[in-house]
Amino acid sequence: xxxxxxxxxxxxxxxxxxxxxxxxxxxxxxxxxxxxxxxxxxxxxxxxxxxxxxxxxxxxxxxxxxxxxxxxxxxxxxxxxxxxxxxxxxxxxxxxxxxxxxxxxxxxxxxxxxxxxxxxxxxxxxxxxxxxxxxxxxxxxxxxxxxxxxxxxxxxxxxxxxxxxxxxxxxxxxxxxxxxxxxxxxxxxxxxxxxxxxxxxxxxxxxxxxxxxxxxxxxxxxxxxxxxxxxxxxxxxxxxxxxxxxxxxxxxxxxxxxxxxxxxxxxxxxxxxxxxxxxxxxxxxxxxxxxxxxxxxxxxxxxxxxxxxxxxxxxxxxxxxxxxxxxxxxxxxxxxxxxxxxxxxxxxxxxxxxxxxxxxxxxxxxxxxxxxxxxxxxxxxxxxxxxxxxxxxxxxxxxxxxxxxxxxxxxxxxxxxxxxxxxxxxxxxxxxxxxxxxxxxxxxxxxxxxxxxxxxxxxxxxxxxxxxxxxxxxxxxxxxxxxxxxxxxxxxxxxxxxxxxxxxxxxxxxxxxxxxxxxxxxxxxxxxxxxxxxxxxxxxxxxxxxxxxxxxxxxxxxxxxxxxxxxxxxxxxxx
Numbered sequence: 001x002x003x004x005x006x007x008x009x010x011x012x013x014x015x016x017x018x019x020x021x022x023x024x025x026x027x028x029x030x031x032x033x034x035x036x037x038x039x040x041x042x043x044x045x046x047x048x049x050x051x052x053x054x055x056x057x058x059x060x061x062x063x064x065x066x067x068x069x070x071x072x073x074x075x076x077x078x079x080x081x082x083x084x085x086x087x088x089x090x091x092x093x094x095x096x097x098x099x100x101x102x103x104x105x106x107x108x109x110x111x112x113x114x115x116x117x118x119x120x121x122x123x124x125x126x127x128x129x130x131x132x133x134x135x136x137x138x139x140x141x142x143x144x145x146x147x148x149x150x151x152x153x154x155x156x157x158x159x160x161x162x163x164x165x166x167x168x169x170x171x172x173x174x175x176x177x178x179x180x181x182x183x184x185x186x187x188x189x190x191x192x193x194x195x196x197x198x199x200x201x202x203x204x205x206x207x208x209x210x211x212x213x214x215x216x217x218x219x220x221x222x223x224x225x226x227x228x229x230x231x232x233x234x235x236x237x238x239x240x241x242x243x244x245x246x247x248x249x250x251x252x253x254x255x256x257x258x259x260x261x262x263x264x265x266x267x268x269x270x271x272x273x274x275x276x277x278x279x280x281x282x283x284x285x286x287x288x289x290x291x292x293x294x295x296x297x298x299x300x301x302x303x304x305x306x307x308x309x310x311x312x313x314x315x316x317x318x319x320x321x322x323x324x325x326x327x328x329x330x331x332x333x334x335x336x337x338x339x340x341x342x343x344x345x346x347x348x349x350x351x352x353x354x355x356x357x358x359x360x361x362x363x364x365x366x367x368x369x370x371x372x373x374x375x376x377x378x379x380x381x382x383x384x385x386x387x388x389x390x391x392x393x394x395x396x397x398x399x400x401x402x403x404x405x406x407x408x409x410x411x412x413x414x415x416x417x418x419x420x421x422x423x424x425x426x427x428x429x430x431x432x433x434x435x436x437x438x439x440x441x442x443x444x445x446x447x448x449x450x451x452x453x454x455x456x457x458x459x460x461x462x463x464x465x466x467x468x469x470x471x472x473x474x475x476x477x478x479x480x481x482x483x484x485x486x487x488x489x490x491x492x493x494x495x496x497x498x499x500x501x502x503x504x505x506x507x508x509x510x511x512x513x514x515x516x517x518x519x520x521x522x523x524x525x526x527x528x529x530x531x532x533x534x535x536x537x538x539x540x541x542x543x544x545x546x547x548x549x550x551x552x553x554x555x556x557x558x559x560x561x562x563x564x565x566x567x568x569x570x571x572x573x574x575x
Contacts, residue, residue, distance in 0.1 A: 011339050018335060022328040029321040037317075039172040039310040045098050046165040046180075047303055050187050052091040053158040054296070056121070057194045059084040060151045061289050063125075064198060065282035066132040067144055068205040074132065077282060081132075085125065092118060095161075110164050117157045124150035136205075144202035152198060155191055162187065173313065179306045182236040186299035189228040190292055193256065196221045196264055197288050203271055204281050210271035218268060229257065236302065245305075248298040260291025416490040418468055419475035427489035431499050431549045434487065438501065438543055445543040446508030448498040449556040450515065453535045453568040455494035466526045467494075470534060473524050481514055497553070505542035505573060512538040512571040520569060535569035542574075 062081040069077045096114050127147040131139055166180050199218050203210050210218070232249070239245040267284075270277050279287070414426035422430065438445035452458075452474060459467040471494065478488055478496060487499035498515075500508050516538055523531045539560025541552055555574040563572040 015335060015339075018331070022331065026321070026324055026328060029317070029324045037314055039169060039176070040307070040314060041098075041102065042165070042169040042172050043303070043307055043310055045095070045102070046162065046169050046183075048091070048095040048098050049158070049162040049165045050183070050299070050303075052088070052095045053155065053162055053187065054190060055084075055088040055091040056117075056151075056154055056158060057191050058289070059088045060148070060194060060198050061285035063128045063151055064148065064201040065280070065285050067128055067139065067147060067201065068281035069132055070136065070280075073282070078132065081128075088121070089118075108164075110161055113157055113161050113164075117154055117161070120154050120157065121151075124154060139205055141202050141206045141208060144205055148198050148201050152195055159188075159191075173310060176306050176309065178236065178238060179302050179309075182232060182239075182302050183299055183306070185228050185231050186295055186302065189225060189232070190295040190299070192221050192224045192228065193260070193292050193295065194289075196225070197284060200264075200267055200271065200277070200284060201281050203275060204277050204279065204284060207275060207277075209273070209275035210268070215268075215272065225261070232298075239302070239305070242305070244301050245298075248294070248301045252294040252298050255294040256291050260288055263288060263291070419472055419490050421475050421479070421496075422487065422489035424489065424491055427487060427491070427497060427499070428549065430487050434499055434501050435543070435549045435552075444502055444504040444507075445552075446500045446503045446505060447541050447552050447556045448500065448508055448512045448515070448538060449491065449541075449553065449560050450496055450498075450512070450536045450538040451560055451564070452494040452519075453537055453564075458532065458534070462526055462530065462532070466530075466532075469526060470524050470532075473522065474519060474534075474536070477518050477522060478515055481518055482511070497556075503542075505540065508540045508542060509571060509573050512540050516569065516571055537563035537568045538571040539563055540571060540573045 059081075062077065062084040066074070066077045066081045092114060096111065099108065099111055099114075124147070127143075127150050131143055131147050162184070166184060169180055170177055196218060199214055199221070200210075202208075203214065229252075232252075236245065267277060414422060414429075416423045434445060437443065452470065455467065455470075458470055471490075474496065475488075475490065478498070482488055482498060485501050487501075489497050491497040498511070500511060503511070516536060519534060519536050523533050525531055537560055539556040539558065539562070541555035541559060543552055547555075559572040559574040563570045566572070
């Protein structure tokens with residue numbers, strides 16, 4: 001093994017080892033950065049999912065109020081209901097838009113679930129409208145309960161949507177898991193708090209005491225609300241040192257559990273005893289819903305903290321990735337400089353002459369052959385190498401000239417000398433390739449065959465030079481109107497043929513009509529200042545099952561013959 005090769009192998013081995021370590025480190029940091037980058041949009045989509053769920057939940061308040069509306073307040077409450085519905089629809093649309101912007105979510109089940117939510121809301125809203133428009137005395141307790149249940153039943157689908165959205169955040173950054181659990185607990189607390197209020201809707205409207213099923217449901221929701229309050233404190237213990245979180249939790253206890261919850265408990269006692277509530281569903285929503293704002297505030301505190309942490313981690317990961325990449329580049333450059341110095345100071349003086357010979361033998365004619373410094377054997381070898389290099393360059397120059405001549409001859413053999421278009425042989429060569437591709441991938445393919453009408457008269461009346469000028473003009477017009485992928489050729493005499501990839505029979509007929517109209521509108525200048533107009537007849541055929549190129553052209557030729565029979569200057573389509 002030569003010294004040069006040994007040195008190169010050692011250099012490559014060391015470089016590969018170093019690069020493997022560097023790439024591994026960069027890859028690790030890149031994955032951390034990519035994960036942190038995905039966390040922020042995932043959190044934003046999760047927030048939109050929560051907003052959508054909460055808007056649908058909030059819509060129940062105006063819905064319940066409208067179902068219990070008196071005749072004099074029905075119009076006002078319906079306007080409020082419409083505004084709430086618009087907010088729900090907008091929130092769902094915002095969520096769908098955000099998901100559609102993410103390529104990874106295009107085929108996700110979340111989009112389908114959103115569609116099912118929007119579908120389910122239609123009948124639920126219709127039931128609310130039907131009850132709200134009835135006279136007060138005709139609003140039955142079972143119908144109201146069913147309508148309320150219809151709006152509540154939409155929520156589990158939205159819960160599953162937010163569950164999938166939170167899974168994407170958790171996958172991107174597992175360290176945010178406790179905070180995400182807290183956010184979901186706050187969202188569930190808001191939902192159950194809203195459902196508790198909805199449980200009184202039918203009783204308030206019909207002025208009846210709560211039935212056993214309603215009491216059981218309220219008790220079940222009470223238990224879940226108390227459990228979620230405990231879960232919030234346990235899951236978010238890491239936030240206990242943050243003043244805004246402590247304040248938010250205190251506001252939740254004061255505004256909802258000490259005020260709103262007590263109000264609901266008062267209604268429960270009335271519902272168990274007399275059923276004389278003294279308020280309408282609209283007044284219930286006005287007094288009870290604002291107490292739940294503290295739940296939103298606490299949720300937003302946690303979400304804002306999660307977003308800030310995600311942005312901070314993303315910034316740290318980006319800076320660390322940039323630092324690792326920078327250090328890797330510097331280390332690579334230093335390694336290359338070290339190898340270069342060793343080669344220049346140790347190896348190169350020993351192998352310089354051998355490298356020149358090997359380089360010329362390998363065809364590296366760009367190598368600079370140094371001038372001989374002394375009139376000795378090395379100098380004689382350098383002069384001989386210079387002469388050898390010149391001979392090789394001359395031989396390569398002759399080879400390039402020969403290749404250029406062969407290429408020119410090939411181009412000439414494929415080109416019609418008069419029009420500059422492909423000739424018939426070249427058309428068939430290209431056409432067979434297009435035919436095989438169209439049949440293999442089941443793509444459309446069409447042929448347009450056209451012929452200049454009464455071309456013999458032009459030659460007889462104005463001379464063959466004028467006829468040639470017309471042929472060149474027709475070729476130029478056709479080439480300007482066609483696409484780059486279309487294959488245009490002179491088929492013979494005054495006949496031209498066009499192969500249209502990705503074109504069905506309708507598109508091909510449209511192309512033929514454009515060509516026919518363009519040729520009919522064109523006036524051709526002849527020698528002597530004369531100007532003539534021409535027309536052309538067209539036959540169009542599309543590729544069918546089992547067709548060969550010859551059969552496709554024959555179909556177009558038959559259609560062309562029919563066009564001439566029917567008076568020329570027209571387009572006929574093969575059936």
